[in-house]
Every structure is written in C-alpha cells, then in structure tokens.
Amino acid sequence: MIKNEIHNLARGIIIQDNHILLVSHPDWDGNTFYLPGGHIEHREAAVLALIRELREEVGYEFGVGRFLGCLEYIFNPTIDITVCHSHEFNFLFLVHSESIQDISPIAQQEAKVKLTWVNMNNLNKINLLPNPLIKLIPKWLKLNLKNSFSSY
Structure with missing residues (x-):
C-alpha cells in the first residue's frame, strides 16, 4: 500500500567510459532502473547518506563531487511502479x-x-525511475552548479 509520505533520497551519478551505473531489482523486467543511493535518515546529511548507501549497494568507498540537481517527484498511481511512498525529493550528486x-x-x-x-546514449531507451531523470541527467551534467548545495 502506498503511504502518503514524503521521502528524501540522495542519489549518485557514477559515470565511466560514457556509461552510467544504474540499479535494478533482480525480479523486475530487466529494463527498469533507478539511480544508486537511497533514503536520507532523520538528522543525516544528504552527502553522508549517499556515501553510506553507495557503500551498502556497490561495496566501494566513494567521494562525492558536485551537486547536480534536485527532482521532486509525485507518483501517479495509475502509471508508476508501486513504491512505499507517493512523493519524493531526489538530491543528485x-x-x-x-x-x-x-x-x-x-x-x-x-x-x-x-x-x-548503461550507455548514456541509451538513457531514452530504458525505463529510468523517476522518468523525468532521463532528460534531466544529461542536462544537469552540462551545467556547473558549483557551490549550489550546502548542508549545515
């Protein structure tokens, strides 16, 4: 059941040789993905949450570079995959x-x-969740939002 909750997530963009590292659930269709990272716990900085989540999911230590952008996404229950919540903020680094x-x-x-x-040129051929990221990631990678994110 979808809860009326807002979730805050820290997501990592890992690019190597024009490929982006994505996550899928082994039981899914093989073409549905999301970015590595996860939930920001109460009183946890987004960058620290991202480092923790990447260590758990990928098994490596990561350095966090520049902030790319934030996507607020409100799920549409008639077309979106079922998740535990209905509204999220994705902070991408x-x-x-x-x-x-x-x-x-x-x-x-x-x-x-x-x-x-996944090859960056094939982002528009996969189901990346939330879907607006398919267009936003290439756009945000071209921007320089240096020092546009702070945590206190």
Whole structure:
C-alpha cells in the first residue's frame, strides 16, 4: 500500500567510459532502473547518506563531487511502479570511486540490488525511475552548479 509520505533520497551519478551505473531489482523486467543511493535518515546529511548507501549497494568507498540537481517527484498511481511512498525529493550528486576504473561488472552486494552499466546514449531507451531523470541527467551534467548545495 502506498503511504502518503514524503521521502528524501540522495542519489549518485557514477559515470565511466560514457556509461552510467544504474540499479535494478533482480525480479523486475530487466529494463527498469533507478539511480544508486537511497533514503536520507532523520538528522543525516544528504552527502553522508549517499556515501553510506553507495557503500551498502556497490561495496566501494566513494567521494562525492558536485551537486547536480534536485527532482521532486509525485507518483501517479495509475502509471508508476508501486513504491512505499507517493512523493519524493531526489538530491543528485556526481560521485567517483578509485575502485571503478572501467565498466566491468560489479558484484551484487544486496539481494534486491542488481548493478548495470548503461550507455548514456541509451538513457531514452530504458525505463529510468523517476522518468523525468532521463532528460534531466544529461542536462544537469552540462551545467556547473558549483557551490549550489550546502548542508549545515
């Protein structure tokens, strides 16, 4: 059942060799993805939440680079995949890891998390959730929003 809750999420954009690292659920259709990262806990900074979530999902240490943008998304129950909430804020950051040098497969760390490299030129051919990110990610990568995000 979808709850009337607002969730705050920190998401990482990991790009290597013109590919973006995405997550899918092993039981899904194989063409539905979301960005690595996850929920920001109460009193947890977004950047620290992202580092924690990436360590859990990917198994590597990451450095958080520049803030790319924030997407507020209100789910439409008639067309969107069912999730535990109906409204979310996604804070996107460019991230990097010294452990990632190419687009070799990354071992699955959690049962519900399958990691896949997708060519950036194919973003419009997949079901990336929330869907507006398909157009926003390439746009935001071209912008320079240096120092546009602060946490106190």
